[in-house]
Amino acid sequence: MTDLGWQQLLQSISNADNAAGLRRIRESVHDIMISRLPQQQTEPFYGELNDVHDAMVRRCIWLAQKELARLGKGNPPVPFAYLLFGSGGRMEQTLLSDQDSGMIYADPQNEADAVHCRDYFELLGKETVQLLLMAGYPLCEGNVLSSNPDWCSSASVWKARLGEWFREPAWEAVRYLLIVADSRCVYGSAELHADMMSHFYGDILSSPLIVRRMLDNTMKHKVLLNVFGQLLKEQYGADAGSLDIKYGAYIPMVNAVRMLAIEANLRETSTLGRIRLLEQAGVVTAEDAREWMQTFRLFMRLRMMTTEKLEGGQFSTNGKLSARKLSKEMAEELKSGLKLGKKLQRRVYRHTMGRL
Amino acid sequence: MVKKSLISLVALLVLFPAMAFAEDPSAGTLNMGLNALWVMLAAILVLLMQGGFILLETGSTRMKNAGHVAGKTIFTVGLCSLIYWAVGYGIAFGGEGNSFIGWGDFFLNPAKASVDNGLPTTIFFMFQLAFAAVSLSIAWGGFAERAKLSVYLIFTVLFTALIYPVISHWIWGGGFLAKDGAQDFAGSTVVHLTGALAAFAGTVLLKPRIGKFNKDGSANEILGHNQVFTALSVLILWVGWFGFNAGSTVAIGDGFFGYVAFNTQLGAAGGAVAALLISWAVMGKADIGTTLNGALAGLVAITASCAFVDPWAAVVIGLVAGVLVFFSARFFEKIKVDDPIFAMSVHGAAGIWGTLANGIFATQELADKVAVGRGGLIDTGSWHQLWVQLESVVICGAYVLVVSFVLLGIMKFVMGLRVTEEQEIAGLDLSEHGNYGYPEQLKKASQNIQA
Numbered sequence: 001m002t003d004l005g006w007q008q009l010l011q012s013i014s015n016a017d018n019a020a021g022l023r024r025i026r027e028s029v030h031d032i033m034i035s036r037l038p039q040q041q042t043e044p045f046y047g048e049l050n051d052v053h054d055a056m057v058r059r060c061i062w063l064a065q066k067e068l069a070r071l072g073k074g075n076p077p078v079p080f081a082y083l084l085f086g087s088g089g090r091m092e093q094t095l096l097s098d099q100d101s102g103m104i105y106a107d108p109q110n111e112a113d114a115v116h117c118r119d120y121f122e123l124l125g126k127e128t129v130q131l132l133l134m135a136g137y138p139l140c141e142g143n144v145l146s147s148n149p150d151w152c153s154s155a156s157v158w159k160a161r162l163g164e165w166f167r168e169p170a171w172e173a174v175r176y177l178l179i180v181a182d183s184r185c186v187y188g189s190a191e192l193h194a195d196m197m198s199h200f201y202g203d204i205l206s207s208p209l210i211v212r213r214m215l216d217n218t219m220k221h222k223v224l225l226n227v228f229g230q231l232l233k234e235q236y237g238a239d240a241g242s243l244d245i246k247y248g249a250y251i252p253m254v255n256a257v258r259m260l261a262i263e264a265n266l267r268e269t270s271t272l273g274r275i276r277l278l279e280q281a282g283v284v285t286a287e288d289a290r291e292w293m294q295t296f297r298l299f300m301r302l303r304m305m306t307t308e309k310l311e312g313g314q315f316s317t318n319g320k321l322s323a324r325k326l327s328k329e330m331a332e333e334l335k336s337g338l339k340l341g342k343k344l345q346r347r348v349y350r351h352t353m354g355r356l
Numbered sequence: 357m358v359k360k361s362l363i364s365l366v367a368l369l370v371l372f373p374a375m376a377f378a379e380d381p382s383a384g385t386l387n388m389g390l391n392a393l394w395v396m397l398a399a400i401l402v403l404l405m406q407g408g409f410i411l412l413e414t415g416s417t418r419m420k421n422a423g424h425v426a427g428k429t430i431f432t433v434g435l436c437s438l439i440y441w442a443v444g445y446g447i448a449f450g451g452e453g454n455s456f457i458g459w460g461d462f463f464l465n466p467a468k469a470s471v472d473n474g475l476p477t478t479i480f481f482m483f484q485l486a487f488a489a490v491s492l493s494i495a496w497g498g499f500a501e502r503a504k505l506s507v508y509l510i511f512t513v514l515f516t517a518l519i520y521p522v523i524s525h526w527i528w529g530g531g532f533l534a535k536d537g538a539q540d541f542a543g544s545t546v547v548h549l550t551g552a553l554a555a556f557a558g559t560v561l562l563k564p565r566i567g568k569f570n571k572d573g574s575a576n577e578i579l580g581h582n583q584v585f586t587a588l589s590v591l592i593l594w595v596g597w598f599g600f601n602a603g604s605t606v607a608i609g610d611g612f613f614g615y616v617a618f619n620t621q622l623g624a625a626g627g628a629v630a631a632l633l634i635s636w637a638v639m640g641k642a643d644i645g646t647t648l649n650g651a652l653a654g655l656v657a658i659t660a661s662c663a664f665v666d667p668w669a670a671v672v673i674g675l676v677a678g679v680l681v682f683f684s685a686r687f688f689e690k691i692k693v694d695d696p697i698f699a700m701s702v703h704g705a706a707g708i709w710g711t712l713a714n715g716i717f718a719t720q721e722l723a724d725k726v727a728v729g730r731g732g733l734i735d736t737g738s739w740h741q742l743w744v745q746l747e748s749v750v751i752c753g754a755y756v757l758v759v760s761f762v763l764l765g766i767m768k769f770v771m772g773l774r775v776t777e778e779q780e781i782a783g784l785d786l787s788e789h790g791n792y793g794y795p796e797q798l799k800k801a802s803q804n805i806q807a
Contacts, residue, residue, distance in 0.1 A: 227637040235639070240574030 006048065013055040018063065019134035022056055026136050030095055037304060042297040043272065045304070050091040054186050056135060057084065057101075057128075061187050064127035068120070076124070077117050080105035082187040085144055089182035090254065091270045092300065095307055096317050098138040099129060102151035102183070104158050104192050117154065125152045144179060155192055159199050166203045166210055174213045177204075178255075181262055184269050194267075201265050208356050211263065215352045218255040223341045224248030231335060239320050245306055246319025249334070250299045253341050256348045257292070260284075263352065271296055292344065295337040302326075302334065384473040390608045392470065395479050398603020402486035405596035406433055408589045409493040413500060414793075415585025416645075416697050420783025421501050422581065423793025428505065432496070432512045433489050439516040440485045447521035448484065448529045455532040458525045475606060483603065484524070487547050490600070491520050494551025497699030498559035502566075502780050505788040507773050514763045515554060523550050523752050537729035538748035539718060539741070541616070542604040544660030544710035545749055550756050552704030556693070557760035562773050564694030566780055575689050578696070583644055590648045594624055597655050601662045612663070612725070619662040619670040620655065626674020627654020627681070627706075634679045645698075649685065650678035652702045657710030661717060663726050669717035669734075676713075677706045711749050715742025 009029065016022045029052050036045065061082055069075060086100035087093045105121050108114040125146035133139060146152050153161070162180070165173035180200060185193035204210065224232045224243055234242050243249075254271050261274040264283050268274045272293055279289035305325055307317045326334070381389070406429055414426045442463050447453075450460035466477035492515055499507065526533040527540050540546055569575055580586055602617040631650020636642035654674035661673055684701035695701065718741055720731030732741045767773060774780075779787035783798070792798040 222640055224640075226640050230638070232640045236575055236577035238570060238572075238574065240570075 010051065010055050013052065013059050016059055016063075019060070019131045022059060022131075022135035026052075026056065033095060034307070042301045042304075046092060046300060049095070050088075050093050053088065053093050053097070054084075056137070057082070057088075057132065058187050060128050060131040060135065061124075063131055064124055067127055068123055073120060073123060076105075077113065077120055078106040078108060079189040079192060080121060080124075081185045081189045081192040082128070082146065083183045083193060084186050085179045085183050086140070088186070089184040089269050091184070092254075094304055094317065098140050099132055100140045100144045100179070101125075101129070101146040102144070103146040103153075104196055105154055106189070106192060107154050107156050114154070118149075121152055122147070122149060155196060158196050162196070162200055162203060166207050169209050169213045171213070171217065174210065174217050177210065178214060178217060178258070181258060182269050197267055201262075201267070204262060205265065211352060212356055214262070215259060215349065218259045219345060219349060221247050221252045221255065223252050223338050223345065225335070225338045225342060229335060229339065231331065231338075233323060234320065239318070239322070242320040242322045243326070243334075244319060245299065245302045245321045249338060249341060250303050250319075252345060253292075253296055253299060256341070256344045257296075259348050259352060263355065291340060295340045298333060298337050299341075302330075382473075385470075387608070388470050388473040388475070391606070392476055392479050394608050394613070395475060395483050395603060395606050398599035399479065399483040399486050401596045401599025401603065402483070402490060403433075405486075405490055405593050405600065406430075406493060408591075408593035408596055409490070409496075411585040411589035411592065413493075413496065413697050415582040415587075415589060416580035417501050418578070418783070419581040419794050420785055420792070420798055422785065423791065424505075424784040424788050425500060426793065427789070428508050429493060429496070432492060432508055435509065435512045436489045436492050436516045437485055439513050440488050440521075441481075443517040444488055444521040445481055445484065447517065448524040449480075453525065453529075455530075455535065456526070457522060458529050458531075480606070483606070487543060487600075488516055488520050488524070491543075491547045491551040491554075492516060494548060494699055494703045495554035495558065497551075497697030497703075498555025498557070498695065499562065500696040501784065502562055502774050503558070504771075504773065504775050505784075506771060507767065510767055510771070511554075511558075511764065515760075518763070519554060519756055519759055520546075520550055523756065526752065527748065533748045533751065534728075536744050536747065537741070538744055539664055539714040539723070539726075539729040540660045540711055540748065541663040541726070541728075542601045542659045544656060544707045545752050548656045548659065548703040548707035549711070549749065549753060552699050552702075552707060553753055553756040554760045555695075555697075555699040556704065557757060557764050558773075559694055559696075559700075561761070561764050561768050564692065565696065566777060568694045569692055573692065575692075580645075586645070586648055590651050593652060594655060597624070597659075601659055605663070616662045619665065619667060620658055622667055622670040623658025623662065623674035623677070624651050624654045626671045627651050627657070627678040630654075630675040630678025631682055632678075634682045638682070646682050646685070649681045649698050649702050653677040653681035653706035656703055656706040657713060659707075660710040661714045664714050664718035664722045664729075664732075666717070666719060669713075673710065673713045673717065677709055680705050680709055708749050708753075712742065712745050715739075715745035 009025070013022065013025055016025060029049075033045070033049055065076065081104050083089070083102040083104065084100065085102065087097050088100055103121055103125055105117055108117045125148075129139065129145050129147040139145060144151055162177070165177050177200075183193065183197070226232055231243060232248065234240050234244065257271050257274050257278075260278055260283060261268060264278060264281050266274060266277045266281065268277050275284070275289050275292050275296070278284045279286055284292070302321055303319070306319055306321045410426045410429045413429070414422050417425050445464050446460055446462040447458050450458040450462070452460035464477075464481060466481065470476045492512060495511075495515060496508070523546050525531045527538055527546050528534065565578060567576055568578055597620055598617050601620045602613040605613040605616060607613075628647055628651035631653065632642050632647040635646040654677045657673050657677035658670055662670065665673065681698070681701045684705035685695070685698055688695050688700050693700065714729070714732060716732045716734060718729065718732035719735040723730050723741075729744060730736060730738070730741045733739060764773065775784065775787055783792070785792045785798070
C-alpha cells in the first residue's frame with residue numbers, strides 16, 4: 001500500500017460515522033496488515049498498526065461525546081485524558097488486542113460539579129467502550145476499562161488511589177501500579193496524565209518495598225527454555241507442540257525492561273523506546289541495547305505470527321505459535337533470543353536487589 | 357496355701373498335658389519358625405501392596421470410574437487366588453514338570469505344618485500368590501477406564517493360569533532360565549515386566565480412551581482425580597516392597613534380608629529424586645506425577661538387583677530408573693499408546709532396566725552368596741551375565757507379549773473388550789455396577805447425560 005493509500009485509510013477512520021463503519025475499516029486493515037506481515041520490518045509495522053488502533057480509539061471517543069451531546073448530556077465539563085494501558089499503552093498492540101483503558105479528568109470546583117463530572121465521564125467511558133467493542137475490540141477480562149469507575153476518576157482521586165496502592169504492598173496493588181506504569185494518553189489533556197505520572201514516579205522512588213514486590217511480579221513469567229537450552233513447548237491439548245510466545249518470551253522481556261525503566265525514572269512506555277532511553281541514560285551499554293532491541297523485535301514478529309485466520313474470516317490468537325510455523329533458523333534465533341531474555345531477567349533481579 | 361497351689365498345678369496338667377512333657381524346640385525348628393514368620397510377614401506386606409495399587413489406579417483415573425477401578429481389584433485378587441491355587445501354583449512350582457513348565461500340585465492341598473523343618477508350603481504359597489496378584493494388578497493399568505468388567509474376569513483366569521506362572525517357573529521354579537543363571541531376585545522381569553507387557557497388549561487392543569488423542573495426533577492430558585491418593589499409594593507400595601524384595605530371601609539366614617531392604621530403599625530414593633529433577637529440568641516445572649512414577653520405577657528397577665549389587669550401584673540404578681521413566685512416558689505418548697497408570701514406563705521400561713542392570717553392576721561376591729549367576733560387567737569385566745540378563749528379558753518379554761496379544765485378541769473377537777462410547781462417557785461406575793464411587797458429586801452429571 002502506498003503512503004497515500006495509508007493516509008486515506010487513517011482519514012477514513014476519522015471520518016467514520018459509527019461503529020459498524022469502523023468495524024469494516026478494521027477488517028480491511030486486518031487483511032492489508034496480514035499481507036504485509038512477511039515483507040515489512042517489525043518496527044514500522046507495529047508503528048502503523050498502532051496508529052490505526054489509536055485513530056480508532058480517538059474516533060470512538062469523539063463519537064461517544066457526540067452521542068452524549070445528542071442525549072442532552074452536554075459537553076465534557078472539565079478537561080480529561082483518555083488513557084490506554086497494557087499493549088495499547090506500550091504501542092505494541094497486535095491485530096487482535098483487547099481494550100485496556102482508563103480516564104482521568106481535572107478536579108471539579110465544588111461538590112455539585114463533582115457529581116456532574118462523575119456522571120458525565122462514567123457515561124462517556126461506557127459509551128466509548130461499547131463503541132470500541134462493536135468496532136471489534138473485546139473487553140479486558142480484568143475489567144481495566146474506562147467504563148469501570150475504579151479506572152475513571154478525577155485527578156485527585158487518582159492520586160489518592162495511587163497513594164493507597166503504594167502504601168499497600170499486596171499483589172493486587174502492585175499489579176495495578178505496573179499497569180499504570182504502561183499508561184499512555186491517547187486523547188485529551190496530556191498534562192493531566194503527565195501530572196499523575198509525576199506523582200507516580202515521585203512515590204515509587206521512596207518505596208523500596210513496592211519496588212521489591214514489583215520485582216516479584218516482574219519475574220513471575222518464566223522464559224520458555226529448560227536448563228538444557230531446549231524450547232519448552234506445550235505438552236498437551238490442541239496446542240501441543242506450540243510455543244507460548246506471549247507469556248514465555250514477549251511478556252518476560254516487557255516486564256524486565258519496564259522494571260529497569262521504572263527504576264531509572266524513564267517516562268517512556270514502549271519497550272523499544274525504553275531500551276533506547278536506558279542506553280542514553282547509561283544504564284545499559286550500546287552493545288546490550290542493540291542486542292535487546294534485536295531480540296525484542298524478533299519476539300514482536302513471532303507474536304504477530306501467532307495470529308490465525310479462522311474459517312469464518314475472523315482472526316484469533318491465543319499467543320501461541322504452532323511449531324510448524326517456525327523454521328529451523330527461526331527456532332535457533334528464538335533460542336538465542338530466549339537465552340538473552342533469561343540473562344536479562346537475572347540482570348534485572350541483581351540490579352534491583354542491589355539497589356534495595 | 358500349699359494345697360491350693362497343688363490343686364492348681366494338677367488342674368493345669370489336666371488341661372495342658374503336653375506341658376508336662378514339653379522339650380525345648382530344636383535349633384532347626386526355631387530356625388524354621390523364624391523363617392516362616394518372616395516370609396508370612398513378607399506375604400502380608402506384598403498382599404497389602406494391593407492397597408497401593410487400588411489407590412494408585414484410582415487416584416490416576418477419573419472420578420466417574422473410581423468405584424469400579426478400586427473395587428474390581430478386590431474381585432480380581434479374589435479370583436486370582438482361586439486360580440493360582442487351582443492351576444497357577446502347579447504350573448510355576450509343581451514338582452513333576454520340566455525346564456519349560458511346572459506340573460502337579462494342582463488344587464494344592466499342602467501339609468498342615470513344616471516338613472523336616474523346611475519352610476511350610478502354605479506360607480511359600482501365600483508369598484508366591486501375593487506376587488502373582490501384584491503382577492496382575494500391574495496389568496490392569498493398561499485396561500483402565502474402558503474395559504468391560506467381563507474382561508477382568510476372563511483375563512484374570514488366563515493370566516493367572518497361563519502367563520504369569522510360566523515366567524515364574526522359568527526364572528524361579530527351576531526352569532531353563534534359572535539354569536542359565538538369570539538373576540531376577542524379586543521379580544523385575546517375572547512380576548513387573550510380565551504385568552507391564554500384558555498391560556501393553558491390553559491398551560493396544562483396547563485403543564486409547566476417548567479424548568486422549570486429538571485428530572491431529574496431539575495428546576490431551578487426562579488428569580487423575582486425586583493426586584493425594586496417588587502419592588499415598590506410592591508410599592504404601594514402597595513399604596510393601598520390603599516384603600517384596602527383602603522377603604524374597606525367604607529366610608532369616610545371616611540377616612542378609614536387611615541388606616536387600618537397605619538397597620531397596622536406596623533404589624527407590626534415587627528414582628524419586630532423579631524423576632523430580634529431570635522433569636523440572638526438561639519441562640521447567642517439577643512434575644508430581646513424574647516424581648511418584650520415579651519412586652516406583654526406582655523400586656521396580658532395584659527389585660532384580662537388590663541382592664546382587666553394592667549400595668552405590670543401587671543408587672545409580674534408582675537414579676537411572678527415575679530419568680528413564682520420565683522419557684519412557686513421553687515416548688509412549690508420542691507413539692500414541694494410552695497408558696493411564698504409566699504401567700509400561702514404571703513396570704516395563706524400569707523392569708527391563710533393572711534386569712539388565714544386574715549384568716552391569718552385580719558383584720561376584722554377591723552372586724556367589726545368592727548362588728545365582730555371576731558377577732556383572734563392572735566387577736568381572738565379563739559380558740556373560742549381561743548377555744544372560746538380556747536373553748531372559750527378551751525371551752520372557754516375547755512370551756508374555758505374544759500370549760497376551762493372542763489371548764486378548766481372541767477375547768476381543770469373541771466377546772469384545774471395550775464398553776460402548778456412551779458407557780465410557782457415563783463412567784464405568786454406572787455402566788458396570790450401577791452406582792457411583794462418588795455418588796454426591798456425580799449424580800447431577802448423570803442426570804444430565806440421561807436427559
